[in-house]
Structures are given as structure tokens and as C-alpha cells.
Amino acid sequence: MESIQTVEVAIIGGSFSGLSAALSLVRSLRKIIVFDSERPCNKTTPASHNFITHDGESPESIRKKAITDLKEYQNFKLQLGEVETIEKTEKGFLLKGNGFSPIQTDKIIFATGLKDVLPEIPGFAESWGKSVIHCPYCHGYEYVGNQTGLWMNEPGVFEHSKFLKHWTKELTVYTNGPIQFSKEEQIQLEKEGITVVTEVVKTLIHNEGQISAIQLQSGKEIPIEALYTRLPMVQHSKLPEGLGCKLLPSGHIEVSNFYETNVPGVYAVGDMSSMFRSVANAVHSGNIAGAMLNRAMILS
Numbered sequence: 001m002e003s004i005q006t007v008e009v010a011i012i013g014g015s016f017s018g019l020s021a022a023l024s025l026v027r028s029l030r031k032i033i034v035f036d037s038e039r040p041c042n043k044t045t046p047a048s049h050n051f052i053t054h055d056g057e058s059p060e061s062i063r064k065k066a067i068t069d070l071k072e073y074q075n076f077k078l079q080l081g082e083v084e085t086i087e088k089t090e091k092g093f094l095l096k097g098n099g100f101s102p103i104q105t106d107k108i109i110f111a112t113g114l115k116d117v118l119p120e121i122p123g124f125a126e127s128w129g130k131s132v133i134h135c136p137y138c139h140g141y142e143y144v145g146n147q148t149g150l151w152m153n154e155p156g157v158f159e160h161s162k163f164l165k166h167w168t169k170e171l172t173v174y175t176n177g178p179i180q181f182s183k184e185e186q187i188q189l190e191k192e193g194i195t196v197v198t199e200v201v202k203t204l205i206h207n208e209g210q211i212s213a214i215q216l217q218s219g220k221e222i223p224i225e226a227l228y229t230r231l232p233m234v235q236h237s238k239l240p241e242g243l244g245c246k247l248l249p250s251g252h253i254e255v256s257n258f259y260e261t262n263v264p265g266v267y268a269v270g271d272m273s274s275m276f277r278s279v280a281n282a283v284h285s286g287n288i289a290g291a292m293l294n295r296a297m298i299l300s
Helices: 016-026 059-070 136-143 157-164 183-191 239-243 279-299
Strands: 005-012 032-036 076-080 083-089 092-097 100-110 114-116 148-151 171-174 195-197 201-207 210-216 221-223 226-229 233-235 266-268
Touching: 005 016, 005 092, 016 032, 016 059, 016 279, 059 076, 083 239, 100 239, 100 279, 136 157, 136 226, 148 157, 157 171, 157 183, 210 226, 239 266
Parallel strands: 005 032, 005 100, 032 076, 100 266, 148 171, 148 226, 171 195
Antiparallel strands: 083 092, 092 100, 114 233, 201 210, 210 221
């Protein structure tokens, strides 16, 4: 019969929010395990910005340093691999997956993140996180004044375009097809001097992820150095929803101010439960969730 390991808290997701929660908990004397599939959403990003003491470092080097720090605590365990099933039990939750024996845990913190749904256009995935970017606070400073595009075709495009013009005046909106936002927004964009290109995009011309032009279906090439995106996102893992965690219309997991989900004993941290996608926010949410979960366990 397969042996069952027991821990107090299982953290599913080994990137910034999960590791931050782990640090709060091991310093609170909790026996924990972190499951890491080694597939963080910023895996292809060469440098992380807007996170004090680590500005300009690669996300992977920051993550490895966090794991090194955590390994100094005897009550920390890192398990590589993916949790495949979670069963509710009288004692909490039973976690199963390939490469490890079943884990019985009292509490769960999900830190599995969101997955961006990239368009199937040559060069897009290769440039994602390098010169095809989502956040001006994370990457905008490096592209100040450059020829910049916004990949967006939905209501709110004018507000987002005006926002991005703070970093660059050389902004063009690419809709990749017929416009799907209002005539009013089209007029506003025109008044702001922002060009809208509706022709279908054929490919992003790039060199090792650094784009130099957008090639349209007609063959025309438009020079560009950075492309911001507003892409659809889905939960990276279906486990939270399968466990009964409530999803918001935005696709995020609904949580309290302390990152509790509607399922007792289950928390969700990082961008899977927040509109703000940054390393600093991920670390913040994990730190709060770990501390508040420990407090709840003491007072229960």
C-alpha cells in the first residue's frame, strides 16, 4: 500500500506568490510542501523590473534564490511535478500526481497563475515576454520613445492607448481584423493621433524575440520595436475550479482581502486572483496569504 505523506499546508505553484507564501509559513513553524511544475508565466522574460533590490534580474534567478533561502528551513519541502487530483477528506485534502506519493494536507494555497492565450501568428510566441509585452510598469521604461504597437481590439482601447502614450508617442493600434470597438473610440483615437491598422497580421519579424517589424497579409512591413498586448487569459490549472472555487467574470478566482476562496481551507494568490500582474504584487499576495492562513490556523 502506497504511503501517505502529511503536511499542514500544500502550496501548488512554485513561482513568486507560492514561494512568498511558503516563506511566511515556514517562519510560522508550519510543515509545508511546494509543488513546482517549473513553468512560470514569465519563464521567457529575460529581466524583471519594478521589484526593489532585484531590478533588472532575470525572473528565474530571483526564483532560484528564493528556493535556496527556503531550503534553509527544515519544515520546507519542494516537490517537482504537478498535482493531478485533489480529494476532499475528513482531515482536509488528499493530493495525488505523478512522481510522488499521495499528500494529505490540512490547507491548500493555489499559486498556479494565469495562462495567456497567444494568437497563432509566427513570431508572436517567440517574442512573448521579450519585446511583445503586457505591462508598461514592468517593461515600459526600456522602450520609452520607441516605435510601439498595441495589440487590442475591444472596448477600452482608447483609454489603454492614452495610458501607453505616457511612455511613447509613437503608438499604433493593431486590431488584426475588423474593428470591434465603438465609433466614438475610433474618433477619440484619431484625435489623439493614434493610427489604427485593421489589416490581418501575417507575421512578427524578429531576431531572437526582439521584433523589428509587423508584416501584414498584403506583404507590407511596418517597423516596430515593442508590442503591448491585451490577450485573453485562462486559469493555468483547472484544479481550483474543480474543487469548487468561484470564478469571477474576468476569469480570476474570487478571494477575500486575505486571499481566502469560497472553499474553506483554500487560498489563491498571485495573478490567478488579481488583475495586477507583477512580481511585486505576487510576492505581496503570497506574504499576506501565508501570514493570514497561519493566524487562522492558530485561532481556529
